[in-house]
Amino acid sequence: MKKSLLFLLILLLPSAGLFAHPHMFVDMKLKAVFNEDSFVGVEVDWLFDQVFTGSVLMDNNIGWKDSFTDDEIEIIKSTSFVNLVNYNYFTYFNVGSRMTTAKTYTDFTAYMKDNRLGYKFFLPYEGENPSAKEVRIAVYDKTFFTDIAYVEDNPASVDAPADKQIEWELSENKNAPIYYDNTVQTVAREGTVYSGQAFPIELVLTVK
């Protein structure tokens, strides 16, 4: 009896704060881009689940197809992407221990693969110290609505001049918990506060 009560309490207690548990799922690839001197930004590739895909197509009156016209891409962007500016495109940079968020995007495109909608876009790095030796990139939805996971095959890559040696790894940053919490790090979306804790899996790039 005690065990079953404990189990119920475990289910119950954390539910006080965080409300928007994952409702959509994204498979992600990242490509970090460097020039001769510094970190330039990251190219993001998101492939959504079929349910979100169907909803976006339905919402925009676009049928199931293998590719989109420029007009359709523009419609998808305006209805189902640009709002992410309010969430910093879920992307956080830690460059030479200076932390900042993604603020703008370029080169957006939408595509279809295996009946799933995909987005590709570039997030330029506009923070300080772009020539730092260590670059950490974390991508997560702080409101927990979207589950973003790296693809298993080739989750990350680097685009850099041939003479620049850069190593990368994916690493869960145990020292940087994400708090969905109103006491430590407030996460609010239009008046609602979320709580909870998770650790970001970061793309860690080291310039040799």
Add this chain to the structure above:
Amino acid sequence: MKKIPVILILILLFTMFLSPLSAQQNPFLSSGNETASPQKSLPPSAKTTKASNAYYNSKFMQNVKAKQKKLQDKISNYITDYKTDKTHKKLFTFMAFSFLYGLLHVLGPGHRKIALFSYFISKPAKWKNGMFAGFMTAVLHAFSAILFILTLYAITKTALMRRFNDITPIMEKISYGMIVAIGIYIIISYVYELIKKNAHDNNGRNPDTILFVIASGMVPCPGAATIMIFSIAVNVPLLGIYAVAAMSLGMASVLTFIPLLAIFLRTRINPAEKWNQRTGEIIHTAISCFGAILLILFGLFFLI
């Protein structure tokens, strides 16, 4: 039945004056404020540490999340393939996946587990009535999504998800307003009865319980809503209804038992035979007010 007007007045007051909220909006969808500046929040500092609340990061929850992803994938694949493969075996498997998806979905945070618990701490109730309230909350949560999406589809045909995204915050505002109002009503009624020394005769299905179930379940489940939209998008809305029905049973299989925990705890804390009548009444009122305060805090937490 005289209680209903009082509750409705409280609901009106709270929903009129409390701030707007948006707990389950899809961050991808434009709601007219996409020209806003990016958030100034920074990523979490490496210096901040906190050992509490490992629940979300536990392997258990990671597995739940991964399983949800796979199940949602299987459900959407089945819906897509339905036109070419309509065997009963497939349909049964699909329903089973949908049931499991609902079950895992409700294991995550939210879905009014705290509200159900607080409510049934706040008042004496029979176990079967508690189970009924938990079950109906789950069913209403899922079926309101069906009703909502089909109504939207009948009216507009397109932009279902965006409209869902725009309207649900208003429903959530009403829902949390109702929950707060019910909490206040419970406190007022208990204090009044304590002063008047009236004996309670609650069976757990008073008008405020029905209102509470409506308040808890009226906001459509976004998970159910997106599956409904998807099934409409691939021209098999009936299959979406099947999936959501099975999901609701999955969610109910957890929510049905949450009130039981509260009823059990309440009974253990204040057994009728333990105290003299007056002491028993005071403890009864104290526990009830505690539950009601929890309920109010829960509602306010999302409202303010």
